[in-house]
Amino acid sequence: MTKRVDEILSWYESDHPGVLKNLRWMMDTGALAGTGKFVILPVDQGFEHGPARTFAKNPSGYDPHYHFELALKAGCNAYAAPLGFLEAGARTYAGQIPLILKLNNSDSLYSPKNPKPAVTGSVQDALRLGCAAIGFTIYPGSDLRDDMYQELREISEEAKACGLAVVVWSYPRGEGLSKKGETAIDVCCYAAQIAAQLGAHIIKVKPPTDFIEQDAARKVYESEGIPISTLAERTKHVIQSSFNGRRIVIFSGGEAKGADAVKEEIQGLADGGAFGSIMGRNAFQRPLPEALELLKSIQEIHRAAK
Amino acid sequence: MTKRVDEILSWYESDHPGVLKNLRWMMDTGALAGTGKFVILPVDQGFEHGPARTFAKNPSGYDPHYHFELALKAGCNAYAAPLGFLEAGARTYAGQIPLILKLNNSDSLYSPKNPKPAVTGSVQDALRLGCAAIGFTIYPGSDLRDDMYQELREISEEAKACGLAVVVWSYPRGEGLSKKGETAIDVCCYAAQIAAQLGAHIIKVKPPTDFIEQDAARKVYESEGIPISTLAERTKHVIQSSFNGRRIVIFSGGEAKGADAVKEEIQGLADGGAFGSIMGRNAFQRPLPEALELLKSIQEIHRAAK
Amino acid sequence: MTKRVDEILSWYESDHPGVLKNLRWMMDTGALAGTGKFVILPVDQGFEHGPARTFAKNPSGYDPHYHFELALKAGCNAYAAPLGFLEAGARTYAGQIPLILKLNNSDSLYSPKNPKPAVTGSVQDALRLGCAAIGFTIYPGSDLRDDMYQELREISEEAKACGLAVVVWSYPRGEGLSKKGETAIDVCCYAAQIAAQLGAHIIKVKPPTDFIEQDAARKVYESEGIPISTLAERTKHVIQSSFNGRRIVIFSGGEAKGADAVKEEIQGLADGGAFGSIMGRNAFQRPLPEALELLKSIQEIHRAAK
Amino acid sequence: MTKRVDEILSWYESDHPGVLKNLRWMMDTGALAGTGKFVILPVDQGFEHGPARTFAKNPSGYDPHYHFELALKAGCNAYAAPLGFLEAGARTYAGQIPLILKLNNSDSLYSPKNPKPAVTGSVQDALRLGCAAIGFTIYPGSDLRDDMYQELREISEEAKACGLAVVVWSYPRGEGLSKKGETAIDVCCYAAQIAAQLGAHIIKVKPPTDFIEQDAARKVYESEGIPISTLAERTKHVIQSSFNGRRIVIFSGGEAKGADAVKEEIQGLADGGAFGSIMGRNAFQRPLPEALELLKSIQEIHRAAK
Amino acid sequence: MTKRVDEILSWYESDHPGVLKNLRWMMDTGALAGTGKFVILPVDQGFEHGPARTFAKNPSGYDPHYHFELALKAGCNAYAAPLGFLEAGARTYAGQIPLILKLNNSDSLYSPKNPKPAVTGSVQDALRLGCAAIGFTIYPGSDLRDDMYQELREISEEAKACGLAVVVWSYPRGEGLSKKGETAIDVCCYAAQIAAQLGAHIIKVKPPTDFIEQDAARKVYESEGIPISTLAERTKHVIQSSFNGRRIVIFSGGEAKGADAVKEEIQGLADGGAFGSIMGRNAFQRPLPEALELLKSIQEIHRAAK
Numbered sequence A, B, C, D, E: 001m002t003k004r005v006d007e008i009l010s011w012y013e014s015d016h017p018g019v020l021k022n023l024r025w026m027m028d029t030g031a032l033a034g035t036g037k038f039v040i041l042p043v044d045q046g047f048e049h050g051p052a053r054t055f056a057k058n059p060s061g062y063d064p065h066y067h068f069e070l071a072l073k074a075g076c077n078a079y080a081a082p083l084g085f086l087e088a089g090a091r092t093y094a095g096q097i098p099l100i101l102k103l104n105n106s107d108s109l110y111s112p113k114n115p116k117p118a119v120t121g122s123v124q125d126a127l128r129l130g131c132a133a134i135g136f137t138i139y140p141g142s143d144l145r146d147d148m149y150q151e152l153r154e155i156s157e158e159a160k161a162c163g164l165a166v167v168v169w170s171y172p173r174g175e176g177l178s179k180k181g182e183t184a185i186d187v188c189c190y191a192a193q194i195a196a197q198l199g200a201h202i203i204k205v206k207p208p209t210d211f212i213e214q215d216a217a218r219k220v221y222e223s224e225g226i227p228i229s230t231l232a233e234r235t236k237h238v239i240q241s242s243f244n245g246r247r248i249v250i251f252s253g254g255e256a257k258g259a260d261a262v263k264e265e266i267q268g269l270a271d272g273g274a275f276g277s278i279m280g281r282n283a284f285q286r287p288l289p290e291a292l293e294l295l296k297s298i299q300e301i302h303r304a305a306k
Helices: A003-010 A017-027 A044-048 A051-055 A064-074 A083-087 A123-130 A144-163 A185-197 A215-224 A231-240 A259-271 A288-304 B003-010 B016-027 B051-055 B066-073 B083-087 B123-128 B147-163 B185-197 B215-221 B229-240 B259-271 B290-303 C003-011 C017-027 C051-055 C064-074 C085-089 C123-127 C144-160 C185-197 C215-223 C229-239 C260-272 C290-304 D003-010 D017-027 D045-050 D051-055 D065-072 D082-085 D123-128 D145-161 D187-196 D215-223 D230-240 D260-273 D288-304 E003-010 E017-029 E043-050 E053-057 E064-072 E083-087 E123-128 E145-161 E185-197 E215-223 E231-241 E259-271 E288-304
Strands: A038-042 A078-079 A101-102 A131-138 A165-170 A204-206 A246-254 A274-277 B038-042 B079-082 B098-101 B135-137 B165-170 B202-205 B246-252 B277-279 C038-042 C078-081 C099-102 C131-137 C165-170 C200-204 C249-251 C276-278 D038-042 D080-082 D099-102 D133-138 D165-170 D202-205 D248-252 D276-278 E038-042 E078-081 E098-104 E133-138 E165-170 E204-205 E248-252 E276-278
Touching: A003 A017, A003 A038, A003 A101, A017 A083, A017 A165, A038 A064, A038 A101, A038 A288, A064 A083, A064 A288, A083 A101, A083 E185, A101 A123, A131 A144, A131 A215, A144 A165, A144 B123, A165 A185, A165 B215, A185 A204, A185 A215, A185 A231, A185 B051, A185 B083, A185 B165, A231 A259, A246 C215, A259 A288, A274 A288, B003 B016, B003 E276, B016 B165, B016 E038, B038 B066, B038 B083, B038 B098, B038 B246, B038 B290, B066 B079, B066 B083, B066 B290, B066 C144, B083 B098, B098 C123, B123 B135, B123 B147, B135 B259, B147 B165, B147 E231, B165 B185, B165 E231, B185 B202, B185 B215, B185 C051, B185 C085, B215 C051, B229 B259, C017 D123, C017 E053, C017 E083, C038 C064, C038 C099, C038 C249, C038 D165, C064 C078, C064 C085, C064 C290, C085 C099, C123 C131, C123 C144, C123 D017, C131 C144, C131 E204, C144 C165, C144 D123, C165 C185, C185 C215, C185 E204, C229 C249, C229 C260, C260 C290, C260 D215, C276 C290, D038 D099, D038 D248, D038 D288, D045 D051, D045 E185, D051 E185, D051 E215, D051 E231, D065 D082, D065 D288, D080 E133, D082 D099, D082 E185, D123 D145, D133 D145, D145 D165, D165 D187, D165 E259, D187 D202, D187 D215, D187 D230, D230 D248, D230 D260, D276 D288, D288 E053, E003 E017, E017 E165, E038 E064, E038 E248, E038 E288, E043 E053, E064 E078, E064 E083, E078 E215, E083 E098, E123 E133, E123 E145, E145 E165, E165 E185, E185 E204, E185 E215, E185 E231, E231 E248, E231 E259, E259 E288
Parallel strands: A038 A078, A038 A274, A078 A101, A101 A131, A131 A165, A165 A204, A204 A246, A246 A274, B038 B079, B038 B277, B079 B098, B098 B135, B135 B165, B165 B202, B202 B246, B246 B277, C038 C078, C038 C276, C078 C099, C099 C131, C131 C165, C165 C200, C200 C249, C249 C276, D038 D080, D038 D276, D080 D099, D099 D133, D133 D165, D165 D202, D202 D248, D248 D276, E038 E078, E038 E276, E078 E098, E098 E133, E133 E165, E165 E204, E204 E248, E248 E276
Antiparallel strands: none
């Protein structure tokens, strides 16, 4: 019940006490308890990329219990996964770690021009499984974005009424954007803003690059001299774009890469004021001891950041 | 409780007292209290245009509390924004200023030929946040206009039953219209009429130009000699087209521009009998002292108008 | 409580007494009370054609109260309009004249190949406003006709259960028909039959021309020698096509024209057994005294018809 | 459409136009049309007292059509009865006279200490039968009064939403009162106040006697010198107790008695400002010519009252 | 399609055609087809009195198919039974004879002071079994009568909406009445009136005795000289009490007795204008040939009556 956690909770001023309870549960859990910082383990890649691409590197990950164990041992704040993975362990690990039920997911057996995840679970599922939050992905830039916003609106209204926190994966993608634009700084900030305006409690975005996608935005970045050359600067700008820091914004770890590359990226995010990381493949695709070591290092970086 | 406010309320003769209460709340708030005139602060551009284009010029605007403060200090009648922005301040400023929850919004990461905003909030949200009204945008001229009209019909029926006022942003746009036609005098009047027939309590349109879009309309403007050469004349005609002045019609401020240009436009609107202005970018993109000064001038112009 | 009114009511043998009450209310109102004949004032052109084209000729019509007054002074049987226009006067004129809430409307800012009106009100709206009936437009011939038929089916079922009468504007239009075919005698009769089969209590069609649209129909008209050369003959055939006269069929007045042309047309309709007229633009676009005079003449023509 | 009717309607300022339409229908019907006065025929005694006690005196009354005819011939403002009686004539007389569906009724085959009527119809029944209002009886003073108040609350909310007027029979009865107290002036005023506070549009009470039931009330009547010695004084006090005259209050005729006694009582009520009478047994238990004569006399008394 | 059947159907003027269809089906079935008279076989005694008391005398009756056969062979208008009995034969005899699903039943393993049957089936059951009507028992005089009236109200509204006819067993019983009073003429008439006011299409009562239960009623019977000394006179009075003959009233056969006693009673009922008999134990407790003979005699008596 530190002052920092209380401060963060104070930003969610229109939410029910039940939502605050669940946000606090996450912030009072694991190695970063009390700091207001987050390291979350997400494992939805089995659905998103297929099992072999996801679990073959470290076959322990085929077992749903493995990820509960990993998240617990690593001292993560929460563990996020689709319905099946959570159902397979929610009783054994009931109450040991906050769970986030990912309520929509895309597979990659078919890749349409304008992607949209399928809704694969319900608020009622999250309640019966004892979750702290629901997770939902939107794809700003897709022709189907409005359908996702409206699905989120409905699910989110229901979740909040039940005291569940709402975590939004805001991943720009689709016809409206170039491939490079998906992580452009202007697009990343816009995606964070959209998630915030849609009422997300926790916003998950990808680390932004220094590319600028939209001409109308470029004019402003130039005329106002917004600094975006370092990852720290860009991260700061994303946080600012999320209600000037009044919303928790965490950053995904992206594709698997070397431990040093991971730590360097995290350092940039932490320097820019990120609230933490949500790291899947770089965690569960490593052998357990390595994974634990890496996650501990990341926690240290986030803890050390002012 | 002035005679003018009572007169305006008398036009809404089929509405619940609860709706009248909320209309009165807006008309009894701020610098224009009691005059039946309006200056409303709307801040949905973070969603509509993205955060940098919207807030970089005056970075205080990244903070949701800033707009509540601005609206209060400037003596606005109400503050309108999407769900996230209102949730981020509704408790701190509860009851200090009437709030309008914008219930649908478009982002500009994808721009389809026939635009349609996503529904991003609910009447229930507006009630729990203590709002005075809901706001809804329609795009007459779009191939998807009927979907918007029907969404508005349902939301509006629910809102009115709960005593909330209904503010309709009627912005012609889409395949049926030329770019210039979006603010043509005939189209603007038609858009106001549609909003009124759909049951709007407050109608928001853009200041009309002297262009005429539709041939069938041009014939009537010429044969009947309807004067449309000055902004005052055109404004008068928009008001007339809104049930002969029996509905509150306010005008948007449009793109950011110089203070003198803003004031000149407002003078034209006021001379034509506008009920007021709803001014976003020209307010919050200026430094606070300038913004307050400009909003005060605008209020003075509206107050002075007969 | 004349025998003729009782006879007409006897045709609606499967309807609730509440529906009969509202049909009787219309037939016991105004200058034609007790005759079983109708002159109804419809004002939905503000939505359908835009305000200037509709009201500029007689600017009193911009004011919603004007049309209630016009209908009352002229002794019309009922006044029909969309939600906004009725809400703007329903309390002031409560119970003074039967109201028909037009539940769907099209604007003309966008003209798709296959038109379909938006649903702009509800049965609940009609009840709270104290209406006698709901009005609904279908466009037989449009690719979207079935959507309209199904909307009508649902709304009509709900309206009848609540004792409201159902008035159907059956206006052939869309890809399936030539422009000339929209008022062809075979098409007009077919449109009346469809409305009757869909369960309409009162059917509104346009005066039919002697053109025949469909080849399959032409063969029959010729082989059976169906007389269609005069408007009276064609009107008689429309009435016959509406359950052999067991449904009330009224005819629209169409575009504004000279008083003599109007009266001549009405005489033809009356000679053919029309139950009456529903006349908008030819009424409210004239100055009040002229409008009253014309409506009175029309009533006289209908009354005099056997 | 008299000024008096408009004045009365203006008191029901929070109701839908549909409710006003039905109140106006009653006030524009029959011999007292336009005066704002009422003579209503209620026939629920077949249910309340049994058929022989009710109809044997004038056996025509066994036939449900008889009462529709009586109400029409006598020029009553409305006819009130339970479901069965209305179903048996609603089609034949559809729209000829406003109907009030009595939604709860007590039989007298069992007389519990604390009576409560059974709910015997629904708002939907009232709509399908084309009624103008629903009627509901409450027994203030009964141990079960709160159940009745709550039933009334729910039914009344539904009825008002559908535009139906609500007529409340407020008949003190039960353990809390002496037999004499059931018509005591303090109790009668209290019963009228309760009905008004529960949202009744029209309140029906029994003519009050000069007896005072409650000690606490007696003190005030004496200290304030409230005049209650004549029926006119007492009636005036009942009207005052019903929102100072802002609700329509009508008085029951009570048990069958001589025509002179009836007229004398009506004169007292009329002198005190009663809005009218609701007279059952004194009407339908007389032979038709006598009944018509008596009802006409009563109408004359009410009309003559200022 | 005789005139008499049409006349009877005309009394049900507020009902759906579907209800009329089912009433006509009963009146067009069996030996009395076209006469407007009824002999119905009811077999709910297995539930009401237990199987041995009911079926041991003629063990064929244990078999549910037996009663379908009996009703068919005897030319009954309809067969009435609880859910189980109907489910056991409804497919085999589908469409061969109108079925009445008895929707509430009492067993006699427990006999409370204030009896109330359990609801043992639904309108949906009646629809899926192809019934013509639902049957429902009320006990006027019981402390729980209002609960039964309200159950009937709800079930009846649903049944009528689905086009099912409503048959009410109105059997006075309970604390409010002496044992002798249960069949007293005043009570029987009152019970018939209550059923009619509750909206029953067919009313079933017991043959009344010349006893008068209630003092208030006795006064009227004496002062008005209502003749009640013969069963024919009493029957006539019951019919009169059922909306002056505008509702179908049938009489139960009561306890098993000798064939002559049965026939004598039927003769009295028929002379008084009864619409028919509903006879259970006197039918199915006799051997088949005797039962058929008796039922034929009864039909002859009813047919012969004017």
